[in-house]
Amino acid sequence: MKKKIVVTGGTGYIGSHTAVELINEGFEVILIDNLYNSEAIVADRIGEITGVKPELEVFDLCRRKKVSNFFNENKNISAIIHFAAYKAVGESVDKPLEYYRNNLVSLINLLYAMREFSIPSIVFSSSCTVYGQPEKLPVTEEAPVQPAISPYGNTKQIGEEIIRDTIAASKGLKAISLRYFNPIGAHPSGLIGELPRGVPENLVPFITQTASGKRDELKVFGNDYTTPDGFCIRDYLHVVDLAKAHVIAVKRMIEGKNKKRFEVFNLGTGKGVSVLEAIRSFERVSGKKLKYRITDRRAGDIEKIWADPSFANKELGWKTISSLDEAMKTAWEWEKKIRKKK
Numbered sequence: 001m002k003k004k005i006v007v008t009g010g011t012g013y014i015g016s017h018t019a020v021e022l023i024n025e026g027f028e029v030i031l032i033d034n035l036y037n038s039e040a041i042v043a044d045r046i047g048e049i050t051g052v053k054p055e056l057e058v059f060d061l062c063r064r065k066k067v068s069n070f071f072n073e074n075k076n077i078s079a080i081i082h083f084a085a086y087k088a089v090g091e092s093v094d095k096p097l098e099y100y101r102n103n104l105v106s107l108i109n110l111l112y113a114m115r116e117f118s119i120p121s122i123v124f125s126s127s128c129t130v131y132g133q134p135e136k137l138p139v140t141e142e143a144p145v146q147p148a149i150s151p152y153g154n155t156k157q158i159g160e161e162i163i164r165d166t167i168a169a170s171k172g173l174k175a176i177s178l179r180y181f182n183p184i185g186a187h188p189s190g191l192i193g194e195l196p197r198g199v200p201e202n203l204v205p206f207i208t209q210t211a212s213g214k215r216d217e218l219k220v221f222g223n224d225y226t227t228p229d230g231f232c233i234r235d236y237l238h239v240v241d242l243a244k245a246h247v248i249a250v251k252r253m254i255e256g257k258n259k260k261r262f263e264v265f266n267l268g269t270g271k272g273v274s275v276l277e278a279i280r281s282f283e284r285v286s287g288k289k290l291k292y293r294i295t296d297r298r299a300g301d302i303e304k305i306w307a308d309p310s311f312a313n314k315e316l317g318w319k320t321i322s323s324l325d326e327a328m329k330t331a332w333e334w335e336k337k338i339r340k341k342k
């Protein structure tokens with residue numbers, strides 16, 4: 001019998017790519033999404049890619065009764081992968097209560113359901129934002145968590161704490177928190193990718209939208225950092241590589257290979273890339289010159305961060321495969337595709 005995995009936020013960017021990888025690995029997948037920031041058609045697209053359309057349940061995870069009813073009707077779930085969350089850093093500063101409520105109440109409701117219905121495992125979408133500006137680079141999982149700069153970042157930190165304490169108090173449960181660096185790109189099929197609502201906050205969708213003419217120019221937030229070329233440095237990884245790590249994490253817990261009941265892994269390439277290098281990569285793969293302008297620094301931006309992924313490499317047997325150029329190319333292909341449709 002196929003193992004059943006629930007993917008919350010399953011029609012979203014990382015959730016949809018993960019659903020594809022899970023189905024390809026023989027899991028039965030049920031998506032839960034309130035479609036706040038995604039579209040139901042994504043479930044069809046996952047079906048087109050894999051040949052198996054996953055069930056999609058549309059409801060809000062903040063509604064505890066709904067969550068409980070869902071798990072009451074869907075027994076024998078092997079694991080939950082919890083992506084559903086608000087993720088706009090800037091917006092979270094203006095709407096802290098909405099962010100704390102949405103991101104934390106949904107998590108708490110899922111943890112209650114895990115206890116109530118004996119669902120043994122959860123994978124949590126965390127972020128390298130928990131490290132703030134680390135003193136040592138590349139950053140390992142041992143680096144201290146620093147006070148969050150935004151309510152969004154704080155929901156990831158508090159989320160990890162809620163999970164850690166719940167796992168400690170519940171013998172039958174286990175969890176893996178995956179701290180993502182900067183996911184970019186889209187599925188090579190061109191059927192799923194990121195669909196930013198309104199003006200994108202993240203670099204790569206802004207680059208591709210500028211190149212396709214949807215935005216006038218990219219504002220590059222500062223070139224006076226103390227980095228080799230003066231631009232901020234991040235660790236950009238292909239979303240398909242990232243999605244695969246979730247399948248491995250789920251299998252690890254199902255097969256009882258986890259060393260502790262709560263584990264944390266950094267997911268990145270291990271390579272720092274400056275904003276200028278990212279722009280150059282885009283120009284290389286698209287053959288287009290990008291219109292950009294250097295502006296002031298963005299409040300709250302970290303100067304430089306990249307992962308030490310060696311713990312994930314060793315323990316999960318996972319590493320990124322795609323290069324920056326390959327990831328960037330899929331981002332551009334996706335942008336051209338969605339522009340054509342509109």
Ligand code: UD1
Pocket residue numbers: 087088089127128129150153182201202203204206218219220221222232233234275298300301302
């Ligand atoms: C941010 C969050 C991260 C979150 C991620 C996804 C922080 C510190 N980081 O990552 O936790 O998971 O968003 O939403 O809160 N840039 C420009 N011009 C732009 C956009 C970005 O120059 O129009 C630059 C930024 O200054 C940065 C780099 O591009 O140096 C990447 O920015 P972005 O894609 O927004 O990701 P992070 O800020 O790294």
